[in-house]
Amino acid sequence: MAWLLPRACCLKVFCQPSRGPFSSGIAKAWSGGPLTAYMPEAVAFAGSRDHPGLYTVSVEQVDEFWGALGRNRLMWINPFHSVKDCNLQQGWVSWFLGGQLNVAVNCLDRHVHTAPNKVALIWEKDEPGKEVRVTYRELLELTGRLGNTLKRQGVKRGDRVTIYMPPCPLAVASMLACARIGAVHTVVFAGFSSEALADRIRDAQSETVITVNQGLRGGKVIELKQTVDQAVRVCPLVKRVLVSMRTEQKVPMSELDVPLEEEMMKEDVCCEPAVMESEDLLFLLYTSGSTGKPKGLVHSQAGYLLYAAITHKYVFDYHDGDVFGCVADIGWITGHSYVVYGPLCNGGTTVLFESTPVYPNPGRYWETVERLRINQFYGAPTAIRLLLRYGDEWVKRYDRSSLKILGSVGEPINTEAWEWYFNVVGDARCPVVDTWWQTETGGICISPRPSSPGDEILPGMAMRPFFGISPALLDDKGNILTQNNVSGALCISQAWPGMARTIYNDHKRFLETYLMPYPGFFFTGDGAYRSSQGYYQLTGRLDDVINVSGHRLGTAELEDIVNQHRAVAESAVIGFPHEIKGEGAYVFIVLKKGTDVSQERLSNELKELVSKKIAKYASPEYVQVTKRLPKTRSGKIMRRVLKKIVEDKADELGDLTTLDDHEAVEEIIEGHKRLLQEEQGQ
DSSP: OGGGSOSOOOOOOOSOOOOSGGGGTOOOOOSSSOHHHHOGGGGGSTTOOSHHHHHHHHHHSHHHHHHHHHHHHSOOSBOOSEEEEEETTTTEEEEEETOEEOHHIIIIIHHHHHOTTSEEEEEEOSSTTOOEEEEHHHHHHHHHHHHHHHHHTTOOTTOEEEEEOOSSHHHHHHHHHHHHHTOEEEEOOTTSOHHHHHHHHHHHTOSEEEEESOEEETTEEEOHHHHHHHHHTTOTTOOEEEEEOSSSOOOOOOTTEEEHHHHHTTSOSOOOOOOEETTSEEEEEEEOOSSSSOEEEEEESHHHHHHHHHHHHHHTTOOTTOEEEEOOOTTSHHHIIIIIIHHHHTTOEEEEEOSOTTSSSTTHHHHHHHHHTOSEEEEOHHHHHHHHTTOSHHHHTSOOTTOOEEEEOSSOOOHHHHHHIIIIISTTTSOEEEOBOOTTTSSOOBOSOSOSTTOOOOTTOOBSBOTTOOEEEEOTTSOBOOSSSEEEEEEESSOOTTSOOEETTOHHHHIIIIISSSTTSEEEEEEEEEOTTSOEEEEEESSSEEEETTEEEEHHHHHHHHTTSTTEEEEEEEEEEETTTEEEEEEEEEEOTTOOOOHHHHHHHHHHHHHHHTOGGGOOSEEEEOSOOOBBTTSOBOHHHHHHHHTTOGGGOOOOTTBSOHHHHHHHHHHHHHHHHHHHHO
């Protein structure tokens, strides 16, 4: 990547910049002073004297609130004529109708005009101390060359481009180049197996894949090009694979393969941006569902970009000049919204973290904070729990005085981890924002901040809905629970700009999953508790999805893979609390008759199979062989019974009147005890 620093830059004004007060850089964190310094648009909102007033405007005067932010915070080629046309009952969602813009221009060009040499990206490479800084001018030129390369290779507006890369400047440029020319990117986490990658390439009907020769993570070389080669063998639609050189190692190149750096150097740095409608597709991102088939969630242009930018600004109190350190991979929605689109739309400096929390030692995060002077740090509870086990010493040996805000994402953070994060990492002076949101929501929906100055933050609670988010708790009969101190299904009662629009090529599934369970509401799939003070606390999934290290995993998807093993007749996958990962997968197996295989060998083979089919993080923690599974008389597996057993709550099995075979439960309880004893004895 020696060509990363180009010689010259060609700049044009492609859009008229917003003349709103935000674009002049005067928006500041609210510390109790004038509200218009915190949110300049508030000058037009009647009755918004404080944060509760702003929130009320955002959910009661929706067009006024989002219309003002949309006009001021984004740069439009042609302005929108209507703020929204949304009906959750009918299943359609449209924002900023009539508006035309280009997302890459919003993230790059407008900042190059005001501060071309400002650092956009700090690439924290796997090798410690080898960070690379990329300015807005350099990132624009990189994006322009890549956009022109894609067009020369035959990529057209609306085409889906699969990106299978580790976090690096070229991966960000690939996303922005797609946005620039009107192509639709679909980033696949570079830890997924060839089969999982192939599934996503086929579902997106991608003709183009962008990858690297090799990845580096935790000091290990990962053969990403090899994985892509295996995937494209079963993807006949793929016409080209653009290969960048992350390492010096040459890899076999086929007729499909294009050496990316060589081709980019032939192209001009200027790439004409496509004029995109607000509701044109920006990207697809796949997530696990309760069925075995991953869902390609669709996010569109203007609404998603605005929501990512606004949440980044206000949840993290982001100021011009701050260094924002989100350590998520770009293959997940967190990386899309809070490594790439939110920070870059706001003209921020964002960190791309390629390594792991424990390489070369458990002080890696905090050494990076010290060296890069990170101001906001955003990571996953699973990493915080892992580092907690190594003690305080690895944290305290590094200077963390630059930190102002700590954030957690991916799953609810337990109280012990929250308190360690707050007291040790943040020296009891940095607010911890425990954020709740999903791939489907596009950005943060519930978080302790923003709030009125000095408002309390309670450990392990997401607490307060963000602007424009109107949560509701419903019971299993669909009744709205209006009181406090109550638990129910977490729904959102009105549309917001950042929400997913559909599932790619399967709108019926989108309606059935999110909008039909509770008509008139968006169903999140999560349960929540609303405290006596009105704060929200997430209580876990309500569908058959488990959350492993912040990554959603459908139990049906796992069972489908486990059942492919030659010895397996039937299986049931249950999520259970895991000290580090949050949840782990516990697999119950019924063997085929006449099969002779030890539990240990079967366990090893199943872990290998799941790693191959999905990714290593999805491998089950426990595999228990049993003669039969607990079922109702109609043949349905009683998963709640299995869940109680793996949670060591066999005395809380509840009503078993519909159980077909009570002896099966006793056998499973005894087998579970033996398995745990064997594990502890090793």
